[in-house]
Amino acid sequence: MITQSQRDVLLLAARMLLASLFIIMGWEKITGFDMAVGYLKSLQVPMPAVATIVAIIAELGGGLAILFGVFTTPVALLLAIYTIVSGVIGHHYWTMPAGFPEYDAHIHFYKNMSIAGGMVALAVAGAGRYALTGRNNA
Template identity: 85%
Template sequence: MIPQTQRDSLLLAARILLAALFIIMGWEKVTGFDMSVGYLKSLHVPMPALATIIAIIAEIGGGLAILFGIFTAPAALLLAIYTIITGLIGHHYWTMPAGFPEYEAHIHFYKNVSIAGGLVALAVAGAGRYALTGRNDA
């Protein structure tokens, strides 16, 4: 069993590491909005501009909530669902012919699955003591 002080420090580290991905990627969508919309168009996502705005809100909003330990469990669960959906939309390796692009999409899809697993674990464990809520927030 991990002592409570170490547990809280590890939960903070987990929150920082998970949040970094979403905040960075969300900010890149803000600063490269047209490129993000173009990418979603290439994937045949309906209403790509609106989808990009939703992605920005989910990634930056959810990432900041996790980083600061505010509504950690619901934010983590919503981001887990979001991450699985984006994996299905953006990394559909099962539709690709064998080769490097298929292999790369395969890796990225299962990376998304793994990140979702980490988010679910965070939702169950809670934010820990080092959160703006000042409690476990599970």
Template identity: 55%
Template sequence: MIPTVSRAPLLLASRLLLAMLFIFMGWGKLTGFSGTVAYMTASGAPLPSLSSIIAILVELGLGLLVALGVLTSPVAILLALYTVATAFIGHHYWTFSGMERYDMWIHFYKNFSIAGGFLAVAATGPGRFSIDALTTNTSSLKF
């Protein structure tokens, strides 16, 4: 029989690992804003400056909320939706050929996998090591 593993550290690790990508990417977009706008323009994002600001707010802001475990389930669902949307906006592999197509294909489906991770976090909740757990007396948070 496999020993039971406490879910709290695993939920914390999953939140941190998922959020890490968004926090790092959001910070990079913020500190290299002109490059972010240039990338948004090149990728065909609508209103590149506004798209850049939205991307920074979503990635950095919502990423930090997930890492800290604040409003975890609704924020995780928003990040799942955002991640699927960015797959279509930024990784349109069907417009490439050769190795570029393969690289974009990997990134496109990687986004779907990350979205799945966020949906799992939304379904399970943040766990005991979260701000949500400190502010709520819900027994489902006490894993």
């Protein structure tokens, strides 16, 4: 059985691990803004520059909120939705011919779904004791 203290440490570790992806990807979109816009343009995303700014806010802002335990429940749910939508837009393996690109997109799509599941679990569990806005962060 996991004690409350162990649970809080594990929730902090979960927040750190989940947040790292979003913080890194958000930062990379800032430092490689034109490349990020070009990628979204290649996916035929409407207004790719605006979409990139939205992605930066979601990833960097949401990632930092999760890391520090600020409004963890709503932010985790929003990031879960964002991650599912990103998977559908960016990793649509079902439209690709068989081969490595399809296989790669297949893996990334299901990684997105798994990350979304982790975010939902975090939303249900709350941030734990080691958070800026308290234990449950509703």
